[in-house]
Amino acid sequence: MENIIRQTTEFAMHIVRAYVKPGDTVVDATCGNGHDTLALAEMGPEKLYAFDVQEAAVRATTELLEANGYGKSITESRIIVRQLAHEDMADCIDEPVKVVVFNLGYLPGGDKACTTRTETTLAAVQDAMELLRPDGLICITMYSGHAEGKQEKKALLELAEGLDAGKWHTAYISMPNQKHDPPEILLITRKS
Amino acid sequence: MENIIRQTTEFAMHIVRAYVKPGDTVVDATCGNGHDTLALAEMGPEKLYAFDVQEAAVRATTELLEANGYGKSITESRIIVRQLAHEDMADCIDEPVKVVVFNLGYLPGGDKACTTRTETTLAAVQDAMELLRPDGLICITMYSGHAEGKQEKKALLELAEGLDAGKWHTAYISMPNQKHDPPEILLITRKS
Numbered sequence: 001m002e003n004i005i006r007q008t009t010e011f012a013m014h015i016v017r018a019y020v021k022p023g024d025t026v027v028d029a030t031c032g033n034g035h036d037t038l039a040l041a042e043m044g045p046e047k048l049y050a051f052d053v054q055e056a057a058v059r060a061t062t063e064l065l066e067a068n069g070y071g072k073s074i075t076e077s078r079i080i081v082r083q084l085a086h087e088d089m090a091d092c093i094d095e096p097v098k099v100v101v102f103n104l105g106y107l108p109g110g111d112k113a114c115t116t117r118t119e120t121t122l123a124a125v126q127d128a129m130e131l132l133r134p135d136g137l138i139c140i141t142m143y144s145g146h147a148e149g150k151q152e153k154k155a156l157l158e159l160a161e162g163l164d165a166g167k168w169h170t171a172y173i174s175m176p177n178q179k180h181d182p183p184e185i186l187l188i189t190r191k192s
Numbered sequence: 193m194e195n196i197i198r199q200t201t202e203f204a205m206h207i208v209r210a211y212v213k214p215g216d217t218v219v220d221a222t223c224g225n226g227h228d229t230l231a232l233a234e235m236g237p238e239k240l241y242a243f244d245v246q247e248a249a250v251r252a253t254t255e256l257l258e259a260n261g262y263g264k265s266i267t268e269s270r271i272i273v274r275q276l277a278h279e280d281m282a283d284c285i286d287e288p289v290k291v292v293v294f295n296l297g298y299l300p301g302g303d304k305a306c307t308t309r310t311e312t313t314l315a316a317v318q319d320a321m322e323l324l325r326p327d328g329l330i331c332i333t334m335y336s337g338h339a340e341g342k343q344e345k346k347a348l349l350e351l352a353e354g355l356d357a358g359k360w361h362t363a364y365i366s367m368p369n370q371k372h373d374p375p376e377i378l379l380i381t382r383k384s
Contacts, residue, residue, distance in 0.1 A: 003381055015196075019196075135194050157368060160368040165370055168369060169197060169198045169370070170367060170368045172368050173363055174363070174366070176352040177352055192194075
């Protein structure tokens with residue numbers, strides 16, 4: 001964990017780590033190759049949901065979890081990996097959650113045409129806000145290096161700016177001296 | 193440590209915590225009432241410097257450290273609390289440092305006219321950059337709710353934006369939905 005701010009996904013997970021306590025239910029809304037899911041599993045939540053719309057991502061995440069000793073957790077449904085679009089996650093979860101992680105864009109190594117889209121991402125984040133416990137966190141890693149990602153980031157920042165400061169606290173992490181649209185982080189937390 | 197992003201100083205310390213390892217030298221450039229200094233001491237660095245231009249701050253910090261069992265560390269010079277302007281800290285430190293923390297503005301409960309100033313803050317941050325080890329971190333909490341603080345923040349962001357991305361990585365944490373100029377965080381790390 002050297003120099004976490006250089007590696008945006010590590011930076012995001014370092015923030016998430018402050019929120020996950022034993023007994024918590026947490027969600028990886030876009031599990032991709034499973035790195036965030038594994039990081040969440042290692043934080044020891046009571047229940048972990050991992051979703052991705054792509055079958056290849058569900059397979060990669062399951063394999064990564066199994067290779068790291070979490071096969072039994074999957075068998076016992078403490079970790080649930082499911083092929084599902086992030087905007088449909090509320091259909092699958094009927095309990096308040098402590099953390100929801102989004103890592104937007106396309107699957108690394110996958111089809112770049114299959115990217116998260118502004119409208120469905122906004123719907124998914126709003127669903128996550130509904131599911132969120134007091135003092136719970138939504139952590140969104142945004143990629144504005146492609147056209148859809150640029151629009152998605154703009155829409156998410158507008159959503160954040162408009163949130164009632166009495167009910168929500170937001171933080172936006174940008175990278176002032178990095179060229180070429182580096183990944184950025186948006187944090188939304190429900191006040192207790 | 194509930195909901196760290198709501199409390200900017202806690203958020204800053206949570207990031208700093210990822211950087212401080214046994215053997216490290218760390219600096220609180222503006223120790224104020226000593227809360228950051230105590231948090232740094234609890235991270236277990238090899239050596240901790242704490243500076244403040246105001247005598248009342250040096251006294252408050254020393255008392256807070258002593259009340260929390262760090263009196264022996266002060267006696268044995270593993271913690272050095274000294275009345276010194278932050279722009280003079282390079283006179284006092286002759287070793288590479290892992291972390292430098294700045295908490296700008298005025299001393300809580302002190303004289304609000306005695307605030308950090310743009311020119312000296314810039315000089316102090318540039319000195320801190322000189323002292324910084326590879327993969328070391330400068331963590332600056334900025335307050336733009338007063339006129340001098342607004343100018344200071346603007347100058348610091350310009351400094352960050354201009355840094356060579358091959359040598360430095362910066363991150364800026366703003367609060368999109370908070371009114372009344374909330375505290376913000378600027379992070380500068382030296383690439384290894």
